[in-house]
Amino acid sequence: MPQLDPSVFATQLFWLALTFIPLYIVLWKVALPRVTDVRAARRERVEDDLEKAEALRAEAEAALAEYEAALADATARAQAAIRGAASEVAEESVKQRDALAEKLAAEAAEAERRIAEETQRVIADIGTMATDLAQAASSRLVGGTVSQDDAKAAVDAVLQGDR
Amino acid sequence: MASPLQQFEIHPIIPLNLGGVDVSFTNSALYMVITVVLCAAFVILGMRRGAVVPGRMQAAVEISYEFVANLLRDTVGNEGRSYFPFVFTLFMFVLLGNLLGMTPYSFTFTSHIIVTFALAAVIFIGVTILGFAKHGMHFFSFFVPPGTPLPMYPLLIPIEVISYLSRPISLSVRLFANMLAGHTLLKVIAGFIALLGAAGVLPFVFVVALTGLEILIAFLQAYVFAILTCLYINDALHLH
Numbered sequence: 001m002p003q004l005d006p007s008v009f010a011t012q013l014f015w016l017a018l019t020f021i022p023l024y025i026v027l028w029k030v031a032l033p034r035v036t037d038v039r040a041a042r043r044e045r046v047e048d049d050l051e052k053a054e055a056l057r058a059e060a061e062a063a064l065a066e067y068e069a070a071l072a073d074a075t076a077r078a079q080a081a082i083r084g085a086a087s088e089v090a091e092e093s094v095k096q097r098d099a100l101a102e103k104l105a106a107e108a109a110e111a112e113r114r115i116a117e118e119t120q121r122v123i124a125d126i127g128t129m130a131t132d133l134a135q136a137a138s139s140r141l142v143g144g145t146v147s148q149d150d151a152k153a154a155v156d157a158v159l160q161g162d163r
Numbered sequence: 164m165a166s167p168l169q170q171f172e173i174h175p176i177i178p179l180n181l182g183g184v185d186v187s188f189t190n191s192a193l194y195m196v197i198t199v200v201l202c203a204a205f206v207i208l209g210m211r212r213g214a215v216v217p218g219r220m221q222a223a224v225e226i227s228y229e230f231v232a233n234l235l236r237d238t239v240g241n242e243g244r245s246y247f248p249f250v251f252t253l254f255m256f257v258l259l260g261n262l263l264g265m266t267p268y269s270f271t272f273t274s275h276i277i278v279t280f281a282l283a284a285v286i287f288i289g290v291t292i293l294g295f296a297k298h299g300m301h302f303f304s305f306f307v308p309p310g311t312p313l314p315m316y317p318l319l320i321p322i323e324v325i326s327y328l329s330r331p332i333s334l335s336v337r338l339f340a341n342m343l344a345g346h347t348l349l350k351v352i353a354g355f356i357a358l359l360g361a362a363g364v365l366p367f368v369f370v371v372a373l374t375g376l377e378i379l380i381a382f383l384q385a386y387v388f389a390i391l392t393c394l395y396i397n398d399a400l401h402l403h
Contacts, residue, residue, distance in 0.1 A: 002171045003343070008191075009277045010184045012173070015192035016278055020256060023199040027255075028248035031206035035228045038213040038221075045215055 130155040167350035171274055171343070190270045191278075198259045198272075205255075227255065231389065238393035239400065246396050253282065254389035261342065261381030265374065273384075274342035276335060283335035286392050294399035305402045334391055341384050345377045 002008070135151040175187035209224035217225055231251045235243040257273060264271025272278050294302040306323040307316065353370050356363035 001168055002173060003274070003276050003339070005173075007185065008173045008189070011175075011179075011186045011189055012191055012272070012275060012277050013281055014181070014184075014186040015188070015195050016272075016281055019192075019195040019199040020252070020282075023202060023256060024249065024252040026203050027206060027252050031203065031210065032228070032248055032251060034210045034213065035206070035224060038210060038215075039225070039228075041213075042215050 127152070127155055127159060130159070167347045167354070170270070170346060170350060191272045191275065194260070194263055194270045194272050198256060198263055201263075202252075202255045202259050227251075234386075234390055235393050238390065239397040242400055243393065243396060250389055250392055250396075253286075253392060254385055257282075257338065257388050258382060258385035261385055262378065264342065264346065265378055265381060271342050271346060273338055274346055276339045279335035279339040280331065282388075283331040286334065286395060287331035290392075290395040290399045293396065294402075297400060298402065302399075302402070305398065309403055330395065334388065338384050338388055341380055345373075345380055349373055349377060 131148065131152045134155055135146050135148060138146045138151070173189045173191050175189050176193060177188040179185070179187045205220075206224055209220040212218065212221065214221060228251070231254050232247060234254075235247055235250055239246070260271065260273045263269055264273065294305065298304075306320050306327065308319065308323070311319055349370060352366050352373065355366040356370070359366065
């Protein structure tokens, strides 16, 4: 078995040392620190990006809150305006209604006053007309003349009796 | 037909002599150099761009980095970070050595006991020095499992010492024997293909399947080598 031939031990050990030790030094001092650096840089970058994303999210949330506050404010103001306008309109309509009612009442009173006046006048006229009528009728029916005062007294007596 | 063990023979490519010792550049040395160059190139070229979003090569480098880093963290914890370059080098060296050995006509230096034993011995000596540097004479308490009743000491201490001293042997023989057996078996069965003629299809199919298994073993043995190193480091740092 060639493995057990001591004559090749020295050369194998020599070349093993001559290859393994430089490889160890190169990997230790040059190659592996580079891998470590790249991985650290990547981790840093990822963490940085996460932080940035977190900041952006906070900013977006603040903007949303601001927008909602503005919206709520605008809504409140619009509702206040609507309420103001509605109460104004209601007040106006009440005023108009009152004015109309007043006017109608005045007109009704005027009408009643005129009716009463007319009634008085008519009542006053009825006496004269009845007197004239009674005078004329009696002269036609009875002949002769009845004095106006007599006729009037008679009419008044009848009218009084009616009352 | 060539012996199945012929693939393990070492031939000098450039004869070298250093103070009377033969240190010729051999086929074994060539594959060690190829392994080292490939490994360094893999990590350095893979990380050349150092992109935040890695490409294929960079992802492969980072996966191997993460694999070894997790291995070390799971077995040793955070104190093991300073041993990461060594464990990573060891893992990549053994893994690439094993995998390169799977290419036809190549040489597998991990199938030589002297190579695996040298690696295991370095680990064993290093871990023992680490243990003494960290705990001083208290390190000897490692050979007494906690909660052992006093009468058991004469029995348990020798067992613990022997099991500790046999670590470099088991570590090196495990890798060496796996590589040796796998490559020999592949060669023996491949020999049947020519011998059996038309029926050689059967051993051919078997060799294909076995090659897949050997690639798995190449990875598995590198993993086992690295994880045992981590466990030994953990023992030296934390005793039990």
